[in-house]
Amino acid sequence: xxxxxxxxxxxxxxxxxxxxxxxxxxxxxxxxxxxxxxxxxxxxxxxxxxxxxxxxxxxxxxxxxxxxxxxxxxxxxxxxxxxxxxxxxxxxxxxxxxxxxxxxxxxxxxxxxxxxxxxxxxxxxxxxxxxxxxxxxxxxxxxxxxxxxxxxxxxxxxxxxxxxxxxxxxxxxxxxxxxxxxxxxxxxxxxxxxxxxxxxxxxxxxxxxxxxxxxxxxxxxxxxxxxxxxxxxxxxxxxxxxxxxxxxxxxxxxxxxxxxxxxxxxxxxxxxxxxxxxxxxxxxxxxxxxxxxxxxxxxxxxxxxxxxxxxxxxxxxxxxxxxxxxxxxxxxxxxxxxxxxxxxxxxxxxxxxxxxxxxxxxxxxxxxxxxxxxxxxxxxxxxxxxxxxxxxxxxxxxx
Numbered sequence: 001x002x003x004x005x006x007x008x009x010x011x012x013x014x015x016x017x018x019x020x021x022x023x024x025x026x027x028x029x030x031x032x033x034x035x036x037x038x039x040x041x042x043x044x045x046x047x048x049x050x051x052x053x054x055x056x057x058x059x060x061x062x063x064x065x066x067x068x069x070x071x072x073x074x075x076x077x078x079x080x081x082x083x084x085x086x087x088x089x090x091x092x093x094x095x096x097x098x099x100x101x102x103x104x105x106x107x108x109x110x111x112x113x114x115x116x117x118x119x120x121x122x123x124x125x126x127x128x129x130x131x132x133x134x135x136x137x138x139x140x141x142x143x144x145x146x147x148x149x150x151x152x153x154x155x156x157x158x159x160x161x162x163x164x165x166x167x168x169x170x171x172x173x174x175x176x177x178x179x180x181x182x183x184x185x186x187x188x189x190x191x192x193x194x195x196x197x198x199x200x201x202x203x204x205x206x207x208x209x210x211x212x213x214x215x216x217x218x219x220x221x222x223x224x225x226x227x228x229x230x231x232x233x234x235x236x237x238x239x240x241x242x243x244x245x246x247x248x249x250x251x252x253x254x255x256x257x258x259x260x261x262x263x264x265x266x267x268x269x270x271x272x273x274x275x276x277x278x279x280x281x282x283x284x285x286x287x288x289x290x291x292x293x294x295x296x297x298x299x300x301x302x303x304x305x306x307x308x309x310x311x312x313x314x315x316x317x318x319x320x321x322x323x324x325x326x327x328x329x330x331x332x333x334x335x336x337x338x339x340x341x342x343x344x345x346x347x348x349x350x351x352x353x354x355x356x357x358x359x360x361x362x363x364x365x366x367x368x369x370x371x372x373x374x375x376x377x378x379x380x381x382x383x384x385x386x387x388x389x390x391x392x393x394x395x396x397x398x399x
Contacts, residue, residue: 293315
């Protein structure tokens with residue numbers, strides 16, 4: 001039986017990748033959903049998965065096989081160095097990513113896939129490589145997010161992202177909000193439900209050292225400033241609330257946040273853990289908190305929220321993106337309107353002062369994620385999508 005040959009065009013990094021590629025400088029892990037989903041395609045007799053991806057700090061193309069999956073990496077940046085092009089000399093952007101397009105097209109021609117899955121359109125250094133392939137192969141685009149205000153912008157990234165969504169016939173989504181977004185923009189597109197394999201976690205028994213944990217990219221967009229302001233309000237009802245912040249941050253921005261906390265008399269209440277190398281270290285430290293707060297300003301369903309709920313940490317967030325979908329069956333996360341610092345603080349205080357509510361939300365969070373993802377046949381969703389995309393491509397070729 002002929003194997004179904006699948007090519008993913010994506011970007012990610014993990015321990016395995018860096019062990020095999022041996023970049024001259026280590027890179028932080030990112031895009032964990034890619035790493036978590038690849039194993040369901042491993043060592044199968046009916047599927048051959050190829051991963052095509054750029055990687056920083058390598059000097060040329062590098063390929064390897066692992067558990068039946070073929071990996072093809074290339075240097076998308078400065079030749080022989082692998083560093084980003086400097087801001088004053090954006091050669092890749094000026095050339096419309098011509099080199100990356102040639103590399104990926106050559107790899108695709110060698111692989112001859114039955115179907116191509118572009119994992120996100122918002123990073124042009126690899127997403128742009130799909131444009132010369134549209135119409136030549138069955139292709140589906142994984143929707144990460146779609147911001148109409150951004151797509152109307154004049155940046156190279158916005159132009160490429162818009163071109164991809166304007167031309168693609170098949171889009172994969174994983175939440176109702178994503179479905180509504182793409183349906184409003186491209187009502188003629190074929191929509192496919194494809195979820196990704198989440199990391200499976202269990203609550204960790206550990207002594208509580210913090211009241212609140214924030215673990216994500218430490219930025220205004222992720223709501224860290226809102227959280228510090230809300231903690232100032234919480235301090236009026238909860239004695240000396242302790243906050244743990246996990247995630248990379250520049251020295252300058254950290255200084256700004258410390259000043260912000262100091263004005264609220266909270267500077268000594270915050271523990272800065274910085275970037276932790278392994279996910280296990282993050283989970284162990286996060287589990288020392290009573291609740292998890294992520295007041296993100298624009299997201300789908302952040303991994304931080306999914307992981308916190310699995311760890312048994314009640315979650316407080318904003319009512320943005322697809323996060324409210326976690327409350328469809330029952331209230332599993334406490335939400336307030338975007339920018340409602342008072343509401344954010346009230347939800348935090350309720351969980352920290354009401355033991356019954358705390359235990360209820362902890363149990364509901366675990367139950368919600370188990371129901372949403374357990375038994376979810378992620379592989380079947382992918383394969384059903386690919387068969388539909390191949391059929392659609394064949395129909396178009398016959399016209």
